[in-house]
Amino acid sequence: MLKKTLVALALGGALIGAGQAMAADYAIDKQGQHAFVNFKISHLGYSWLYGTFKDFDGSFSFDAAKPQDSKVNVTLNTTSVDTNHAERDKHIRSGDFLNVSKHPTATFASTSVKSTGEGTADITGDLTLNGVTKPVVIAAKFIGEGKDPWGGYRAGFEGSTKLKLKDFDIQKDLGPASQDVELIISVEGVRK
């Protein structure tokens, strides 16, 4: 972590030296919890079931002028899954789904960011879930940035990606309409 920070500082220094804008580093607002990792999955093909992960943290660096230099890292506690139904949550934590006793954390680390339009980008990165690491592409949208009323500076995004349960070694088959789950990530970062 320290090493990364030092590298970032050195890089930032070099960029400033070259007279370019420096990407700012943001911490996900965990304290105020203006951040959500939600998911939705079809129930029998008849409705959407929504769930959320309550405990996660992360950071990103972002410069509106150079979105392709953005980076994002998120670490998530899989035990914190909540679908507003204790028996279902217990089942999701079990070996049928997320195996949380064996794989208590999920992580996402971006590898590249490609601008796709005004305020939108594809964030490619490695998602580790249920012990399986696979590249995924998050279609992200810049929502807004600016000073907050309390002396800080904030920027926020929303993004989503679709995962095949089987790709992440999730054993339980919920039927043909429920092979995929959509992850919906909505985060606000506070500039460090």
Added chain:
Amino acid sequence: MQWRNSSSHYGLVSILMHWLVAVAVFGLFGLGYWMVGLDYYSSWRQTAPDLHKSIGLVLFAVMLGRVLWRWFSPPPASLPNHGRMTRLASKLGHSFLYLGLFVLMISGYLISTADGRGIPVFGLFEVPASLTSIPDQEDVAGLVHEYLAWALVIFAGVHALAALKHHFIDRDRTLTRMFGR
């Protein structure tokens, strides 16, 4: 046969409750073991857990009744051929069966009510949630329920073997007493 226990014989109430609980405990174990492996699309997927919970809650009431009845009409004295160790083992064993059953039933209740949802009993009425603030309640209660169920059903088997040992080896009335003889 009389309703109440006497100093030498079990009465009808104790006998009926004993066998009812025996059938319910093994039945609930089998039902529970089977239902957790059911496919999502099985037609029993919702009915089996509903039944398991309903029977379990009724069993809880029966067990409360059993404890009250023990106090109201104490079980007959130990048989004269039972030595000190036999009496002690029997006391400890029965305590474990009673206590274990209560903890087992309460842990099951705590799984289903962890999010504040009540449990419908045969669709007739609902037992409300109470304790919902144990950290990771449904998971902790789930582990207790699973391991204790195994321990209890194995121990109930030991209890049955002990009764058979009394019947066939010691040739005493331990087992026949539970049939009212």
